[in-house]
Amino acid sequence: MPGKNLSREEARDRAAIIRVERYRVHLDVSAAADADRSTFRSTTRVSFACDAPGAASFADLLAPEVVSVELNGTALDPAEVFDGARVALPGLAAHNELTVVAECAYSRTGEGLHRFVDPADGETYLYTHYEPADARRVFANFEQPDLKAPFAFTVTAPAAWDVYANAVAERVVEEGAVRTWEFAPTQPISTYLTAVVAGPYHVVRDHYRRELADGGVLEIPLAATCRRSLAPYFDADRILDVTKRGLDFFHEAFDYPYPFGKYDSCFVPEYNIGAMENPGCVTFNEEYVYRSKVTEASYESRANVILHEMAHMWFGDLVTMKWWDDLWLKESFADFMGTFAQLEATDFQDGWITFANQRKAWAYRQDQFPTTHPITADIRDLEDAKLNFDGITYAKGAAVLKQLVAYVGRDAFFEGARRYFKKHAFGNTVLTDLLDALEETSGRDLRAWSAAWLQTSGVNTLTPEVARDAEGRITELAIRQDGAPLRPHRIAVGLYDLAPDGALLRTGRFELDVTGARTVVAEAAGRPAPALVLVNDDDLTYGKVRFDEHSLETLRTGLGSLADGPVADGLPAPSLARALAWSAVWNLTRDGLMPARDYLDLVRRFAGREANIGVLLSLHQQAGLALAVYTDPARRAEEAAALAECALHELAAAAPGSDHQLAWARFLAELATRADHLQLLRGLLDGTGRIDGLAVDQELRWSFWLALAANGAATVEELAAELAEDNTAGGRRQHTRCLAALPTPAAKAESWSAVVDSDALPNALVEARIAGFNRAGQRELTAPYAGPYFELLERVWAERSIEIAMRIVGGLFPRFQTVPETLATTDAWLERHPDAAPALRRLVLECRDDLARALRAQECDAR
């Protein structure tokens, strides 16, 4: 569609002449519950100035029908000025009034105004999600972050509904079966940050109060909402508790009063992402409302997300990037601040372990793709922007900010942030604006730092080189840095030795700057050579860590004993050092430098001793991946059997009712293929079997059913019966996944067709179909789809919304066909399609890279 993919140049040109004064938007969703109505009436009135009178410009709008367009009192013919994506605005005056009336479409893909009908009670729920550029699916606007304006929303909805938007409702007028909600104008914000949530949502209200330094009092009304049928599971008190703690923390840290009045946290269905920082109206994925027992890792991750979104109220909402090149300005900060605030303000004190273990793994993976990019990216257009919500923009950026805090100091960092907010409040910024503020407060020149860390791509590798003398003393300890470009790293090097109780404890630590290709740790010379040298101890920098031969041998026998302190009850406490060691051996495996069988052996021997539940869950996920794609195919069955045995053993050994017990139960379900393991799961389902302390609740039931379905040990009738017992949004998703996982050609064909031949499925069920279809254990069944996959890529990219297209391209890639032929087919497609959309090519290139990596790892494992 012409004009759908707004370019940076077009945005720049438009911002050069247009200043938006205000929007007034009316949405009529009073007939939303009528499934036959696919659209709603949207009326936008926008007042804006044009600095070049007589010039032409355009507004953005993605709508099936434009009813009328009026510019400065003159009616324009929609057939002439609307092309499906833009409304042409000819002959602008110095001051302009534009009114656009359109029929906009309810979304089933999570982009724009999403409509969801709850299977549990038939109620209809709506919410919006726009980032980066889907507000134009709901109302006509200038869809770019630097054209900020106050928005006044009016929403007409069924009388029984509540409506939430960025600001408070000033007036609610009831007329028969409908109520019209008039919301106060917002502060000046970007289009992508506006939000409307409407439906018979369950709500819990609270408030936050704070005395300000100037003697004033800040009152923030709080609300937390979810669908009615989820209300029994809604632990709003915990959510609001974290919210209040966060507000305390950010007010202290940023010294700028929360600028958006009230603070709603709306948990919404079929959400494409974790959460979105709409000012005053944060939307969260309702998967964060837990229907069944989850581990503490889930509560930690939810707290982290709440704080991440809250950090955006300042970084992102109050001060916003000019264009998507500087997306990192908000996402890296929010990601870093989410974990920082988690440690400062909540009881989740293992935040940096989770960060090292999960966020950085995401960054390292992304940064080794051929498509990686500097943290400050080159974003040509909206399709580029859409793909840049990635491991670089979030996790690497956050890791680099952690390094920056070590570099300029915490006080200078926060003082810089405070000045930045005051100077740029309600405005837009680029990289240099932030550097200016930080240079002012730290007195350091950050241009070289920025050039090395923000404006280059790729990850460095840090390897210790230990020379010993005959008496076992260090003659020289050096750190070798590889990978281009070399960067300045502030790091700690830890020396570890075995304590009498068996723990592997730190006996020495050196902090130093590593700058060139080789840096000698002078103070280490003459010390007894340790059992283990851990480079980047304390996880100060961003880089892959390697070991010297001796240290690697130590880890093979003692990884599980690596500890920050003495061993209690035979088990070491959660440890950042151990998490770093796990991360390092995972990177060795991914890089084809450690055979997958060795990694799996470490997991089998030491995962059961891992006290941090988040680390354990990562180990499960990584071991699953190692088994699926990094193991020599000739030995895959043997490794799979050994890992399943391990899961069974650890499940039996785990403390009754513990998070670890639940994690091992889920892992066993994932690995179960043997008749006796499947029998065990069936027994737990029908109540003939029991494991002390293990509550087989609804979510766990579905993971057992998935195992049975995928192994041909469950019937369609049984799955339907389970759905009848759990006729909910979650149940429907799980049931769909089970059906797609059935090991028959017919089941695969049906799911394939449902996803690629029709756009009838909503986003959540597309995802469930794909997850059930593409399974490691069903390579033979899905092999026939490797060819057709490449034939449909361009069609899918052209016809489907970008969100769904991304899921199909990434999700259906034949990633379990880990044979050279798949690589050849992928390369042939890339060669024949040099002009395919760059964002599509990027996705395929990343899948190709994962596949090539898997083949290298398999080769390593076969040696």
Ligand SMILES: [Zn+2]
């Ligand atoms: Zn964010």
